[in-house]
Amino acid sequence: MTTEASAPRRLTFGAYLVCLQGVIWREGLRFLHQRERFVSALVRPLVWLFIFAAGFRQTLGFSIIPPYDTYILYEVYITPGLMAMIQLFNGMQSSLSMVYDREMGNMRVLLLSPFPRAFLLFGKLIAGTLVSVLQVYAYLAIAWFWDIQPPPFGYLTVLPALLLVGLMLGALGMLLSSLVKQLENFSGIMNFVIFPMFFASSALYPLWRVQEGSPALYYVCQANPFTHAVELIRFALYGQINWVALAVTGACAFVFMAGAILAYDPSRGLMALRGAPGAGN
Amino acid sequence: MSETPPALEISGVSHFYGARQALDDVSFSVASGAFCVLLGLNGAGKSTLFSLITRLFALRQGAIKVLGRDLSQDPGAALSALGVVFQSRTLDLELSVAQNFYYHAALHGIGRKEAARRTADLLAAVNLADRAKDKVRALSGGQMRRVEIVRALLHRPRLLVLDEPTVGLDIGARADILKLARGLVAREGVSVLWATHLTDEIDPGDDVVVLHKGRLRAQGKAAELREKTGAADMRAAFVALIGADEAGGAW
Structure with missing residues (x-):
């Protein structure tokens, strides 16, 4: 065993890359080891697509709305919403893994790294986002056989949108994870965050329809960052940019990320105020 | 000195x-x-x-x-x-011993090749070289502790x-x-x-x-x-x- 004295290692750009790679690699491994997580991440939107959308197809009629230039099937309409849903669940699940990590002490290992904390948390976010993007493409591949066939270049142009949405939702999950002290409390967050965010958005119905039914709900949907995430994906899937959606998603990603980094900062964050597991004595 | x-x-x-x-x-x-x-x-x-x-x-x-x-x-x-061994276990049970070490090494900016070399040395020192590919879950409590201690030495604190x-x-x-x-x-x-x-x-x-x-x-x-x-x-x-x-x- 060799533990000869070493000067404090300079954290070079290469070292940063090694660290980032390591964090992504671990997240990937964890994902591979949780096969049921992958399956359920895929089954969930497919159930919506195969059953819910098929049932609703006749109930809802659409006029032509951008970015679509023709009448579309309901399945086509909800696909961007389901893609965002995959990312929403994944974002919440990675934060679930952060709560788990904190309880199991893995979080402590992460925070012992000499790299700046903001960088470490950002690395975790990127890792989670990449996993969610993989899931989305797996969904798109299956949906293709269900006649959900956006233009081929759409598969490419949607990538940046997916990355940004993944970051935003991951950061939101990370922020929430700092508020949850124990794993058991997390199901509440799932109910109070995931469902309201998903249903009060343009994922399942266009907002003009919501407005007809309830103007108040329309404003709630407009204020919901998830609506903008869905619209960003919807437009990007057809090679277009929805600037408002981009601005809102980008701004929310930034705010949530800053919040998460603050929350995990020991001097300012909530962890310091509340104490952390295993440190109560 | x-x-x-x-x-x-x-x-x-x-x-x-x-x-x-x-x-x-x-x-x-x-x-x-x-x-x-x-x-x-x-x-x-x-x-x-x-x-x-x-x-x-x-x-x-x-x-x-x-x-x-x-x-x-x-x-x-x-x-x-600084190397740290916490009271509660901080190894990832789902990963192999070596994978835990590589992750720790990456967190300290140590690349895979060097990490593999150090991991082999450290595990050999605690007679666990043959367990490198086993999942941590398969180790005994005492073995896990030994693994955690040598893992804390990976970046040579x-x-x-x-x-x-x-x-x-x-x-x-x-x-x-x-x-x-x-x-x-x-x-x-x-x-x-x-x-x-x-x-x-x-x-x-x-x-x-x-x-x-x-x-x-x-x-x-x-x-x-x-x-x-x-x-x-x-x-x-x-x-x-x-x-x-x-x-x-x-x-």
Whole structure:
């Protein structure tokens, strides 16, 4: 065993890359080891697509709305919403893994790294986002056989949108994870965050329809960052940019990320105020 | 060597949880190359001190230096010289032993090739070379502890801090872990801070720091403390130092 004295290692750009790679690699491994997580991440939107959308197809009629230039099937309409849903669940699940990590002490290992904390948390976010993007493409591949066939270049142009949405939702999950002290409390967050965010958005119905039914709900949907995430994906899937959606998603990603980094900062964050597991004595 | 800073320097550290004070003006240091025992009952403030040393909590009062590097001002440099074994297990059970090591190495900016080389060396040193590809879940409690200790050495820290590392282990495994840590001090010159509430883990030549209810009660060589208190053994010395009533039945 060799533990000869070493000067404090300079954290070079290469070292940063090694660290980032390591964090992504671990997240990937964890994902591979949780096969049921992958399956359920895929089954969930497919159930919506195969059953819910098929049932609703006749109930809802659409006029032509951008970015679509023709009448579309309901399945086509909800696909961007389901893609965002995959990312929403994944974002919440990675934060679930952060709560788990904190309880199991893995979080402590992460925070012992000499790299700046903001960088470490950002690395975790990127890792989670990449996993969610993989899931989305797996969904798109299956949906293709269900006649959900956006233009081929759409598969490419949607990538940046997916990355940004993944970051935003991951950061939101990370922020929430700092508020949850124990794993058991997390199901509440799932109910109070995931469902309201998903249903009060343009994922399942266009907002003009919501407005007809309830103007108040329309404003709630407009204020919901998830609506903008869905619209960003919807437009990007057809090679277009929805600037408002981009601005809102980008701004929310930034705010949530800053919040998460603050929350995990020991001097300012909530962890310091509340104490952390295993440190109560 | 005369200029060598202490491996760990704690000066005037206090910490509160809300209104409750967990540490009250604690100061001590771990000399370079020393095996220092931080002795205290459960609730004495040991884990709080560890949380401060490992930057889980921010230091609000006092200063902590690792090999002369201030933890608050230069956390990166301080953390790169510090190896930590927490009381609770921090290995990822789903990953293999080697994968856990590679992840830890990456967190310290060490590339895969170098990490693989060091992992092989370290595992060989604790006779676990053949378990590298096994999932951590498959190891025994004692093996996991050994793995955690050598993993903490992966980035070659000069100071190793261990928070009750023998908790929950049987007598044989406890002895192994203790021997491993003492061997590091003797052979590699690594400084060790060993937190425990078990007096039988102390050798007469060890530096001992006694913490009780967040306050430093005594520090010095184990043999000196025993002499000073006129106690027959270390356990009796500890009881004398923290007061018999306080120690009654708690350990």
